Amino acid sequence: MAEENKRPITFRIKRSLDGNRDSSTWEEFEVPWEPQMNVISALMAIQRKPKTKEGRETPPVVWEQACLEEVCGSCTMLINGKVRQACTALIDSLSPNGEPVTIEPMTKFPLVRDLIVDRTRMFENLKRAKAWIFIDGTHSLGPGPRVAPEVQEEAYSLSRCMTCGCCVEACPNVNDASPFMGPAVLSQVRLFNLHPSGKMNAGERLDAVMGEGGVADCGKAQNCVQVCPKEIPLTESIAVIGRDTMKRALFGWLLK
Amino acid sequence: MAGSKVKTTTDSGRVRRVAVVGGGLAGLMTVIKLCEAGIPVDLFSLVPVKRSHSVCAQGGINASVNTKGEGDSPRIHFEETVLGGDFLAQQPPCLGMAEAAPNIVFLLDRMGVPFNRTPEGLLDFRRFGGTLYHRTAFAGATTGQQLLYALDEQVRRFETEDVMDGQGVAIPGEKMVHKLEFWDFVQLIMDDAGVTRGLVAQDLKTMEIRAFPAEAVCLATGGPGIIFGRSTQSTICTGIANAIAYKQGAIYGNGEFIQIHPTAIPGADKLRLISESARGEGGRVWVPKNPMDKRDPKEIPEKDRRYFLEDKYPLYKNLVPRDVASREIFAICYGENAGIMGRNEVYLDLTHKPEAELRKKLAGILEIYEKFVGVDPYHNPMKVFPAVHYSMGGMWVDFERDARGSLKVGSPRNHATNLTGLYNVGESDYQYHGANRLGANSLLSTIYGGMVTGPAIATYYDNLDKSAYDLPDTFFDKAAKSEQKKYDRLAASDGTENPYQLHKELGELMLRDCTIERHNGVLDKVIEKIGEFEDRYTNIKAVDTGGKANQALPFARHLEGMLILARVIAQGARNRDECRGAHYKPDLDDKNPKAVNPVGRDDKNWLRSTLAKWGGRDGAQSKVEFIREFDYSIGSQSIHVTDEVDVSLKDLQKRDYTKKKAAFAADAPAPNKADESASSAPLNK
Secondary structure (H helix, E strand, O other): OHHHHHHOOEEEEEEEEOHHHHHOOOEEEEEEEOOOOHEEEHHHHHHOOOOOOOOOOOOOOOOOOOOOOOOOOOEEEEEEOOEEOOOOEEEEHHHHOOEEEEEOOOOOOOOOOOEEEHHHHHHHHHHHOOOOOOOOOOOOOOOOOOHHHHHHHHHHHHOOOOOOOOHHHHOOOOOOOOOOOOHHHHHHHHHHHHHHHHHHHHHHHHHOOOOOOHHHHHOOOOHHHHHOOOOOOOOHHHHHHHHHHHHHHHHHHEEE | OOOOOOEOOOOOOEEOOEEOOOOOOHHHHHHHHHOOOOOEEEEEOOOOOOOOHHHHOOOOEEEEOOOOOOOOOOOHHHHHHHHHOOOOOOOOHHOOOOHHHHHHHHHHHHHOOOOOOOOOEOOOEEEOOOOOEEEEEEEOOOOHHHHHHHHHHHHHHHOEEEEEEEOOOEOOOOOEEEEEEEEEEEEEEEEEOOOOOEEEEOOOOOOOOOEEEOOOOEEOOOHHHHHHHOOOOOOOOHHHHHHHHHHOOOOOOOOOOOOEEEEEOOOOOEEEEEEOHHHHOEEEEEEEOOOOOOOOHHHHHHEEOOOOOHHHOOHHHHOOOOHHHHHHHHHHHHHOOHHHHHHOOEEEEEEOOOOHHHHHHHHHHHHHHHHHOOOOOOOEEEEEEEEEEEEOOOOOOOEEOOOOOOEEOOOOOOOOOOOOEEEEHHHEEEOOOOOOOOOOOOHHHHHHHHHHHHHHHHHHHHHHOOOHHHHOOOHHHHHHHHHHHHHHHHOOOOOOOHHHHHHHHHHHHHHHHHOOOOOOHHHHHHHHHHHHHHHOOOOEEOOOOOOOOOOOHHHHHHHHHHHHHHHHHHHHHHHHOEEEEOOOOOHOOOOOOOOOOOOOOHHHHHOOOEEEEEEEOOEEEEEEEEOOOOEEEEOEEEEEEEOOOOOOOOOOOOOOOOOOOOOOOOOOOOOOOOHHHHHHOOOOO
16 A cells, blocks of 8 residues: 555444444544554554544444454454454455445344344354264373374364354345354364264254254355355355255164 | 262252353363363353464474374473473473373364374374474464364353252253353452352443352463553453452462563554464574565575574574574564564565475464465565563462372362462463473463363362352342442543553553563663553543443453553562573673673572562552462461472473584484484484
């Protein structure tokens, strides 16, 4: 960005003091450009000087944040209409010529206030799907099973899911009228069912995603895989789980 | 499940829980151990535990499994740990940790952590700083994230399990783990005898303040990096829980020992870590011989590059311990003005390594560089500079030795603070890393810490003669009301100081003057300035009065804690007149020809823990008392504690990484050349 363009950047932020979307309002802030500026550093500047562009005092914007290096999943929001983490949203690429930047909370989760939404549902789904390995205990039992490097690589790519909510937000089949649990948890079922010990409980996990709101509710829009910040092969996971649940539905009774 | 091994309810039928504050690796491992002992837990966390700061650990976890035929062993790991820590670490817990490490990594493997593998399907290990062995197990370059997820999943499993009474009957509505996420720890509740009986916490969404009875409280709340403004730590790492407990009488140990990581990317909001694993996998640190060399770094030929770490440390090369590497980079940039283009930057170069290998082993961190700098690090050297990274210091905690000199697992003294019933574990405690932590020992110490803290609390719990749950409700109501009043007062503050602005100034001060090089004259001014900040804090403004998800008021509370700990750190640094590990005063450096008093490491006067005790306030300004000994009690035992470091297992030794050849057992009988020479060239030197 050229020196002469280093003027203040305007941020349009959708705000709600009480978490009621119907009464949300837009506020505009001006923040001086600085090197390596991202949406988080802009929000931090607003905290230090909570005044709108018009000079009106206002409470600082609230949002979730922690690691600021896109590994915790906290700071997911809509930036210029796209769901993503605020920490990796660099101002020089969002606003190369000084365009205003818009920031809104995600829409598929209950709103708490300003940019904070309640993602509890995603964690509840992980419980429902038994997204863990059943170990006998944490006492010494020697090494785990051997794993081929290719299997490790597949597992690692799935295991980087931060439960950030991007895929759920982007999915057209997740909405008020649908109980669909969303892509993230389905991919986690694939992860645990892939593991040599995790496999032993594969059926239980499949059962958890076979009923209402489960894998069959996926409409194959493929939005999820496009917005995932960790490039997790979500549609591939959904296909795998779709096939496995189908097999279980057709032949599962034979195995009992 | 059979009937619980412990008495999980009071006579009146109330479930007896332990409170764990902090859901990073140390907290979660403590929770798992408690649950396995049958003890139900309330787990408090500022964020969903899956988002804890442990996710930021990148490089790996140390364990001397010796799968590379190098002759590594837990004993060597132990010796390198205490040497790396410049002999300020308590040796028995370090020995226990090094010995437990292989089984910890196996356990994580069983939990499904996708560790990188060898072609044979075994765990792969890489090199890290302060050792010549391949000792670090890793899952790509997001090992902390992967470990945290594994423990998070196990704890989620306990969230679905019922609490059992003595007959093995499930108690309706009671699960083994009750998570309270988005809750901020506000105060410990202690009875008249000084025994911890619970805590007060605040819901960060509804702002409700509530008291919780607990049979014991364990703080596992991580480091205080945010005191330095920008660091490699998450924004939640303010050290507040430790500051609160310290103010309530807990002793704080070795506060002045703050690790500066050599390689981070500067950012406006955060300094982002580029893990030591980049060097462990062959990354080289260099600057152009001519700092003003305008060529693209790729075009600069070898002869015009200066590999300053390799030149000075021919054996360890780029993998000297962090304090050493950071000081060298600092000396290049500040001392010689020889950073890239005269700026505070040096190159960290991986471009000589095959891209496919880098993608398998380091993608997680190289992706961070790419995303935040916008430059492809597979084909361009990265630009890095040191950043505040870790606190070796933290809450003082006890340990009990066994006959061999290792840690006696199950003793209620392990990880106990001097406040009866209060435990502390993880980065928030002080005992494993001495004056400098070795890379990949932090993940290990969090999990090992949890593995001994859980059983310690279980023993304490089992032997309590009175339950917190039998105390009258009024006792807890009073505590909650008192905190509510404080919060209401804070909400009514109508001064002129914005807490975020004040924090920015504190961070700038601490980062500039209390990190890599310390000067007594400057530290005097830092301490004075902290006092001024504390004065200004009394004139704070409540910039948000909202009743829902108000972040400004809890932040103001955290700021008060940061000011308190900043003083502990700065005052501790001022007092300690020597150079040891991360604590470095050029005026006292025995290798600095210009030193005023070249004492170097002064074992005669300073081979001891710094013990800081809250000294109340003088007006608005906090006071620290530095003490040499104290007594505390646990159960019926009264224990006398001094600041002596337990160095009974490894003799003191000068710390020198410049040598050309391995000098003692713990620094590398060269990797297994016997095998190599049998199969290829007779290169065994």
